[in-house]
Amino acid sequence: MKRIIACMMILVVAGAASAKVDLTTVPTRDTVQLTIYNSADLTLVRESRALTLKEGANALQFSWANTLIDPTSLEMLPKAHAAEIDIAELVYPPRVKNLGLWNVASEVSGKVPVEITYLTSGLTWRAFYMGTLSQDEKTMRLQGYVRVTNNSGEDYENAQTRLIVGKVHILEQIAQLAQREYPYGRPGQVGPRPPMVAAPAPRLKRAAMRELQAMTESAPMVAKEVIKEGLSEYFLYTIEGTETIPTGFSKRLQSFEVEGIPVVNLYKYEEERYGDRVVRFLSFANDEEHELGETPIPDGTLKVYRTADEQNHLAYEGQSSFKYIPVGEEVELSLGAMADVVVEPTLMEAKTDNYRFDKDRNISGWDDIETWKVEVRNTRAVPVKIEILRNFDSSYWDLARNGQIDAFEKVDLDTVKFTIELAPRSKRTFEYTLTTYRGVRTEDWTRRSR
Amino acid sequence: MNGKRLILLAIVVLLAVAPMAQARIKLVALPERAATVIRLDNPNATLIEEERVLTLQKGLNKVDFSWKGVQIDEDSIRLDVLDHPEGVNLLSVSYPPGEAALVWEISSGGDFAETVRISYLLRNIDRLITYKAIADKAETQVGLRSYLVLRNFSGEDFEKARVLLDYGEAFEQGIDHEETKRMLFLKAPKVPIRKIWTFDAAQLPWDPEKLENRNVGIPVSYRIVNDAASGLGRFAMWGGKARIFQDDGRESTIFLGEDNAPLVPVGEKMELYIGDSRDIVVTQRKMKDARINLRKNDASRIVLYDTDELITAKIENFKDSPAMLTMIQHIEGQWDMKECNLEYKRKNAGTLEFEIELPARTEDGPAVTELTMHYHRRNVRTR
Secondary structure, eight states, rough: OOOEEEEEEEOOOGGGGGOOEEEEEEEEEEEEEEEESSSSEEEEEEEEEEEEEEEEEEEEEOOOOOOOOEEEEEEEESSSSSTTTTEEEEEEEETOEEEEEEEEEEEEEEEEEEEEEEEEESEEEEEEEEEEOTTTSSSSEEEEEEEEEEOOOSEEEEEEEEEEESSEEEESSSHHHHHSSSTOOTTTTTSSSOOOOOOOOOOOHHHHHHHHHHHHHHSSSSOOEEEEEEEEEEEEEESSSSSEEOOOOOEEEEEEOOOOEEEEEOOOEEEHHHSEEEEEEEEEESSSGGTTTTOHHHOOOEEEEESTTTTOOEEEEEEEEEEOTTTTTTEEEEEEEESEEEEEEEEEEEEEEEEOTTTTSOOEEEEEEEEEEEEEEOOOOEEEEEEEEEEOOOOOEEEEESSOOOEEEEEEOOOOOOOOEEEETTTEEEEEEEEEEETTHHHHHHHHHH | SSSSSSOOOOEEEEETTTTGGGGGSSOOOOOEEEEEEEEEETOOOOEEEEEEEEESSSSSEEEEEEEESSOOOOOOOEEOOOOOOOEEEEEEEEEEEEESEEEEEEEEEEEEEEEEEEEEEEEEEEEEEEEEEEEOOTEEEEEEEEEEEEESSSSSSSSEEEEOOSSSOEEEEOOOTTTEEEEEEEEEEEEEEEEEEEEETTTTTTTTTSTTTTOOOOOEEEEEEEEEEOOSSSSSSSSSSEEEEEEOOSSOOEEEEEEEEOOOOTOEEEEEEEEEEEEEEEEEEEEEEEEEEEOOOOTTTTEEEEEEEEEEEEEEEOOSOEEEEEEEEEESSSEEEEEEEEOHHHHHHEEEEEEEEEEEOOOTTTEEEEEEEEEEEEEEEOO
C-alpha cells in the first residue's frame, strides 16, 4: 500500500506552455483484487479508487517505484459517468522513472469511482498436497493446499485473492517489462535488458509481523472456503473474504480435503524407462466415484503418508509430483522405485529358424525365437496391480503367451503390456514366446497380417 | 524546441555574394518552424515535414541546414518551394565535410519571404500498436480496443505536430524527446470470435503417457475477421501485441493470454494464440508400419516398395463444454488413404486437416473420439 502512489493534479490550462499544476487530492485504494497465475510470474491487480475530478482537463499521476509493475499494462476506467469522462491518453513523461500521467477530460466535477488495472510480477502461488493412506492402503485422505507468496515489493492489504490454474501464453516476462528503462522500450534499441530482481523495499520486519498478527487476530476461526469455477481454459479459485499478504510473506491456505478416496497400488515395470526396478504408483481418478471430480486438480507435489498403526501414527511413503488432472482423468502418482514388488524376466530359450536364401545362396531371411519367463512377486501385505511393458526392436513379430495374465494389450506397433493382479505376499509366473521376423521373412508376416 | 539539448535544426540563409570558400561563414536569420507533420504510415520509417519561411533575395541564395543530436537520413532530405514554385529553383545541394549539415543553393526570381517545406526521415521516433480484447464469458465475442503508442527518442521535442497514420483523420499531438504516449484510437465493442483448439501431429508429442508428469497443452486461439460484420474492416489492422482478457461474470476479468497480432488486411483473419488447453488430451499411436508390394533387383535387393501404415488417435475431451478441434496430420511422399473414419481436407501434398467436433464430457467420463487412418505410402525407394 505504501509504494504505489496515485495523486490527482488539476491542470489549469492557460496556454499549454504555461500550464500551472495544482496538487489537490491523494486518493487511497478502496478495494483491491489480485488474480495470481501459477504457470507464469504474473498477477492481474484490479483496484478501485475514488477520484475528485474537476470539469475540464485533469491529470492523474500514478507512480510505482520499487514495484514490479508492467507499466504498459496500466489502464484506468471510470465506473460511473463513463460517457462524460474521456481518458484520452496515458503519458510516460521524459526523464522521469516509474511514473505515468493520465490526461482526463471530464464533463462532471466531484467524486468519480475509477478502476485501475495492471499486471505485476512477484506474486506467485503453488499447489501442494498431502495424502494419507489407510492402513490397508485401499483408501487415501487427500488434502490440497495453496501457498501464496508476495515478493512484489508492494503490500497488499485486505485483497480479494484469486488463483488461476492454467497455462497462459505470454510473450515477455512481466518482471522484464517492469525493469525496462522506458515502458515501451525505445526505437533503435535491440533486445531487452537482462532481468533484474527488484531490490526488496526496506521495511521493519517486526512492524510487518505486528501488522500480520493484528490481521490474524481479527480473522474468523473457521478455515476459509475456496470457490472454484471454470473460465475459458482456466480454473479460477477465489478465496473467501480478503487476505493481507505483506511483501516478503507467504501464506498457506487449504483448498480442499477429501476423505476415503479409493486408490489402487499400481506397480510398473518397463526396462527402457525405469531400468530393472519396479516403480510404484498410486492410481485413482478425478471423478465422482473417487469422491473427487468437481474441479481439475492443479499440478503440484504430493507427500504420501500411511497410517502405520491403530494409534494413527504415520509412516512416510514418499513424494510425488503430478501434472494437472482434468475432471474425469485417471491419475497415476509415482512414488519412485520400490524393492518390495519384484518383476524378473528371464530369457529361457533363444533360437533361430526358417532360414531363407537368395539365388546366390546368401541368407536373406530368418526368424528369431525367444522364450521368456517372467516371475512377479508381491512381498507386501496388501494386494497390488502390476503392469509390465515389453518393447521390441521390430514391428514384424508374433507373440504366444502361457500362464495366467489378467490383461494383455498391444500398446503400439512394437510394445505390449501384461497386467497382473497379485494377492498379498504371493507370486506368479508367466511365459511368452516372441517370434521376430527378419529379412524376407517380414514379407511372409506382412502377407499373413493383411 | 528545447534549447538545453543541442538538437536544434538550424537554417541559416547566406547571401550569395561571398565566394564559395567563405560560404561556411554563417549569417543570422534563424527562421521559425511553422506547421510540422509527423507521418507514421510507413512502419519502417517516420517522415517529418516542416514548413519554414525563408527570406530569399533575388539571385543566388545559399541556405544552410544543419542538425545536431538527431539522426536524419541525409539522402532523404527534400526541399519543396510552396509560394513561388515557378520563380524559385533549387540548383544544388552540397554537404560540408565532417558536419551534420547541407547547403542548398537556391536561385530566386525576386525578393521573397518564401514558405518552403522541408521533409526528411527521422530515426528513433515511431509508433507501436497494442490491442486489448475482453472476451465475454461464453467466448463468442470480444470488446476490442486498440491503442497507438507514440515513442519519441529522436532527440527532438515536438511541441505541436499533426500526426498522420495511414488511415483516419490526422490529429494534433505534442511529444517531447524521451516521451512515450499511449492513446486509444479504435474501439469495436462486439467483435465475433471463434475459439479454436489445434493439435498438430508434427508439433506435439503423440503419447502423453510417455511424458513424466507433464501435460501436453493443446494450443488455443481466437480467430477474428477484419470485416464489416465484425465492426471492423475499414482499414488494415496493424500488427502489435494483443492482450486478451475475459469477463468472469462477477464484474471483473481474468487475463487469458497475449500474442503478437500480425498485420491483417481488410477481409483477412487473424488468429491470436492465448494459451494451452489441458482438458483435451490426444493420444496418437502408430499401430502398423509394414513394407508391401516389394520390387527387387537382380541381386534380390529391395529397390522399391509401398508401406501399409495404421495410425490411431484417441481424443478425450474432459471439458464440460463441446469443442471444435483442428487436427493436422502429415503423411510424407506419395500416398493414398485406404480407410479413414473421419473427414479431412487435404491442405497440401503432405498435410491433412481434420475438423473434429468434440462433445462435452458426461457423468461417465470424458467424451472420447477416435481417429483411424489406414494408408499406403507408394513408391518408396531404398537407398
